[in-house]
Amino acid sequence: MALVLDDDQLMLRDTAGRFLAERAPIAQLRRLRDEHDELGYSAQLWQEMATMGWPGIAIPEKFGGLGMGYTELGIVLEQVGRNLSASPLEASALVGATAVAELGTEAQKESLLPAVAGGELTFALALQEGSRHQPRKTAMSALKQSDGWVLQGRKVLVFDGHTADKMIVVARTAGRPGDETGLSVFVVDADTDGVLVERVVMVDSRNSANVSFDGVEVGPDGLLGSEGGAYAPLQRVLDIANVGMAAELLGLSAEAFERTLEYLKVREQFGVPIGSFQALQHRAAKMYAELELARSIVLTSLQAIDGADDSLSALASACKAKLCEVATLVTAEAIQMHGGIGMTDEADIGLFIKRARVAQQTYGDYSYHLDRFARLNSY
Amino acid sequence: MVSLSDLEEFRHEVRRWLGANCPESMRTPVLSDADYYLGGSNPEFSHPDQKRWADLMAEKGWTTPTWPSEYGGGGLTREEAAILRDEMSAIGARSPLNSFGISMLGPALLEYGNEDQKSEHLPKIVRGEITWCQGYSEPGAGSDLASLQTRAEDTGDHYLVNGQKVWTSFADKADWIFCLVRTDNSGTKHEGISFLLVEMASEGVSVRPIKLISGKSSFCETFFDNVRVPKENLVGEEGKGWEIAKYLLTHERETISGFGQDSSGRTLAEVATEEIGLGADGRLEDGVLRRDVAQLEVDLLAFAATMDRVRDEAKAGQGLGAASSIVKYCGTELNKRRFELMMSLHGERALAWEGEHCDDGEMPRAWLRTKANSIEGGTSEIQLNIVAKRVLGLPS
Numbered sequence: 060m061a062l063v064l065d066d067d068q069l070m071l072r073d074t075a076g077r078f079l080a081e082r083a084p085i086a087q088l089r090r091l092r093d094e095h096d097e098l099g100y101s102a103q104l105w106q107e108m109a110t111m112g113w114p115g116i117a118i119p120e121k122f123g124g125l126g127m128g129y130t131e132l133g134i135v136l137e138q139v140g141r142n143l144s145a146s147p148l149e150a151s152a153l154v155g156a157t158a159v160a161e162l163g164t165e166a167q168k169e170s171l172l173p174a175v176a177g178g179e180l181t182f183a184l185a186l187q188e189g190s191r192h193q194p195r196k197t198a199m200s201a202l203k204q205s206d207g208w209v210l211q212g213r214k215v216l217v218f219d220g221h222t223a224d225k226m227i228v229v230a231r232t233a234g235r236p237g238d239e240t241g242l243s244v245f246v247v248d249a250d251t252d253g254v255l256v257e258r259v260v261m262v263d264s265r266n267s268a269n270v271s272f273d274g275v276e277v278g279p280d281g282l283l284g285s286e287g288g289a290y291a292p293l294q295r296v297l298d299i300a301n302v303g304m305a306a307e308l309l310g311l312s313a314e315a316f317e318r319t320l321e322y323l324k325v326r327e328q329f330g331v332p333i334g335s336f337q338a339l340q341h342r343a344a345k346m347y348a349e350l351e352l353a354r355s356i357v358l359t360s361l362q363a364i365d366g367a368d369d370s371l372s373a374l375a376s377a378c379k380a381k382l383c384e385v386a387t388l389v390t391a392e393a394i395q396m397h398g399g400i401g402m403t404d405e406a407d408i409g410l411f412i413k414r415a416r417v418a419q420q421t422y423g424d425y426s427y428h429l430d431r432f433a434r435l436n437s438y
Numbered sequence: 439m440v441s442l443s444d445l446e447e448f449r450h451e452v453r454r455w456l457g458a459n460c461p462e463s464m465r466t467p468v469l470s471d472a473d474y475y476l477g478g479s480n481p482e483f484s485h486p487d488q489k490r491w492a493d494l495m496a497e498k499g500w501t502t503p504t505w506p507s508e509y510g511g512g513g514l515t516r517e518e519a520a521i522l523r524d525e526m527s528a529i530g531a532r533s534p535l536n537s538f539g540i541s542m543l544g545p546a547l548l549e550y551g552n553e554d555q556k557s558e559h560l561p562k563i564v565r566g567e568i569t570w571c572q573g574y575s576e577p578g579a580g581s582d583l584a585s586l587q588t589r590a591e592d593t594g595d596h597y598l599v600n601g602q603k604v605w606t607s608f609a610d611k612a613d614w615i616f617c618l619v620r621t622d623n624s625g626t627k628h629e630g631i632s633f634l635l636v637e638m639a640s641e642g643v644s645v646r647p648i649k650l651i652s653g654k655s656s657f658c659e660t661f662f663d664n665v666r667v668p669k670e671n672l673v674g675e676e677g678k679g680w681e682i683a684k685y686l687l688t689h690e691r692e693t694i695s696g697f698g699q700d701s702s703g704r705t706l707a708e709v710a711t712e713e714i715g716l717g718a719d720g721r722l723e724d725g726v727l728r729r730d731v732a733q734l735e736v737d738l739l740a741f742a743a744t745m746d747r748v749r750d751e752a753k754a755g756q757g758l759g760a761a762s763s764i765v766k767y768c769g770t771e772l773n774k775r776r777f778e779l780m781m782s783l784h785g786e787r788a789l790a791w792e793g794e795h796c797d798d799g800e801m802p803r804a805w806l807r808t809k810a811n812s813i814e815g816g817t818s819e820i821q822l823n824i825v826a827k828r829v830l831g832l833p834s
Contacts, residue, residue, distance in 0.1 A: 061753065061754060063754045063756060320830055320832075331833075334833050339832075340832050341822045343826055344764075344767075344829075345822065347825055348764040348767060348768050352737070352741060352743075352768065353740065354747075354761075355741075355744040355747045356739060358747065374739070377735075377739050377740070380732075381736050381737070381740050429729065429733065429736070430732075433722075433731070434720065437707070437711070437720070438707045438710055438711050438716065438721065
């Protein structure tokens with residue numbers, strides 16, 4: 060695959076960019092935040108996204124999706140990042156649908172994916188238990204009983220957890236925290252008895268939740284994938300999720316950079332535009348260079364998902380680590396170069412660093428992925 | 439438009455020919471500068487097969503695959519040249535001939551030279567008979583290339599050249615030099631510069647090698663003392679040499695950004711594992727160096743993807759993408775980081791300069807050499823200026 064967008068992809072990028080700038084701009088995120096909106100995103104916006112087919116971009120046509128691919132989903136997520144648009148696209152389409160597609164049986168895919176593609180069903184991934192992303196350390200238990208399992212435990216950082224219709228829950232059917240074997244994945248209705256959801260509004264004003272599972276009963280068809288063998292397929296799901304988050308980070312970093320560049324050209328101090336100062340010019344040029352490197356590795360990684368590249372894991376970790384680094388650099392510089400105005404809530408530029416921080420932490424941060432990259436390369 | 443089946447046919451033919459003609463010894467990694475064959479009237483060979491390989495390739499015009507066949511080139515399309523490159527790299531074939539004639543003067547002559555100049559010089563470059571050096575930089579000018587002072591005075595049938603060039607790579611081995619000279623002082627500093635070809639054997643040309651911090655160097659100072667240069671050796675219009683200079687610099691920046699290989703051909707991670715060792719948990723025992731290796735490898739991956747993207751954008755007819763303007767800056771800065779890290783990984787052994795079992799100090803010399811990467815061909819700061827002003831449109 061050539062590392063360029065083809066005509067259809069360019070059209071998708073432009074359409075998505077225009078749509079989000081009009082229907083889900085930063086002003087909408089502010090409104091949701093300031094009005095303490097119960098949903099945390101616009102239900103109408105989500106329906107419009109569904110009408111355009113976005114939740115099903117990467118879902119095969121036979122399961123009701125558009126059958127395009129993750130490159131296309133990444134292209135849309137980049138535009139989501141540019142506009143800081145809140146919606147279930149990440150939790151439900153990028154992560155939830157991917158988990159079903161990667162782990163589920165044909166019957167499960169047939170029953171779940173068309174509804175996700177249509178925007179009628181939303182997912183949330185309940186994985187993390189401590190402050191940091193450590194899938195192997197999962198302690199939550201799923202105890203086998205005669206007719207299914209009983210889930211017991213507590214999850215944090217469940218992205219869109221208080222709005223999702225169904226939870227995809229990672230629990231231990233065998234082994235001890237730290238073991239790769241013994242992990243299993245379950246699909247649980249959010250309104251099942253014993254599921255307790257506490258909403259947490261994050262620093263980026265987006266949705267998260269702490270979810271407790273207290274003796275939650277799951278039937279035999281609630282198991283997604285093989286019992287005890289979820290670790291490897293889950294890794295692939297997380298690889299895809301991380302590349303998607305990297306695409307979003309690319310979009311928000313590029314937008315923060317371009318807004319800053321514009322500011323450098325118009326803001327005057329000492330009687331001249333501050334962008335004429337070499338100290339700032341060189342930093343801007345370095346950011347531009349880093350963003351170009353970031354763009355290349357994101358596109359390479361998205362194509363590696365669609366190309367079923369078997370070296371995806373190391374690449375995905377490299378990609379997420381690089382984008383964490385670049386997003387940190389660009390969003391911090393954006394505030395610094397805006398000066399005092401960059402610190403005010405009134406200016407939009409500060410919203411980028413908030414979203415960046417959450418997207419970085421979700422599914423493993425810089426140090427997690429740098430370490431994973433090294434381990435996957437045997438050092 | 440060449441059809442796909444023709445291209446497949448071509449690939450098959452290239453593979454067969456390379457298989458039959460590329461000597462085994464030329465399918466091994468380049469270990470030192472001596473493994474590059476530079477051609478010229480007094481050629482140096484590190485292996486007898488070097489000459490045979492270059493001659494066989496030159497016969498097909500494949501030392502310069504895309505140059506027109508009327509000047510000895512391969513006459514290949516971009517797609518065909520890409521196939522040749524792929525097939526050569528598939529068997530690890532070395533580049534048969536490396537020279538400024540191929541990478542820099544040739545493209546300039548094809549674009550700006552007259553018919554006589556093309557038919558006189560290009561075939562000799564293709565066959566490696568004549569080697570060229572570049573006379574751009576001058577003492578005191580540095581990255582401010584246009585402030586050059588070397589004068590060429592029109593005395594009727596020839597120019598009289600006086601002045602001094604510096605950092606002329608391989609001037610001590612070159613047969614000819616292409617240089618920028620000032621033919622007019624009256625306009626702005628970018629005007630009145632001309633592009634001149636000078637035979638190094640001309641009376642009044644002298645060369646002095648410059649010893650660098652690496653203890654070795656291909657760099658020289660070149661002096662012109664009343665050198666008579668025939669007027670037919672002017673390329674393009676008199677006074678319009680700056681345009682050619684800029685065209686050439688683009689080629690040069692792309693060339694310099696290429697990576698120096700570790701002489702063993704091993705990755706950083708492999709070197710690190712061997713030198714430092716893994717702990718019981720499978721991680722490098724030095725956690726700080728492990729982080730440095732991983733960070734650099736991630737950046738190298740992103741850079742390689744960017745190089746691929748620049749090539750694919752060009753192939754897709756999207757012109758040279760905006761990304762290409764950062765290639766020189768990123769490539770050279772990464773190369774410096776790579777060698778800094780390599781020095782750390784090799785530890786004390788990397789410090790040996792002379793004596794037994796130290797490969798003539800190859801490691802520290804290569805490390806020191808990389809420090810020039812971000813100076814030659816326009817410093818990193820100049821590249822950042824170019825990006826800031828031309829790409830980002832920041833005000834002066």
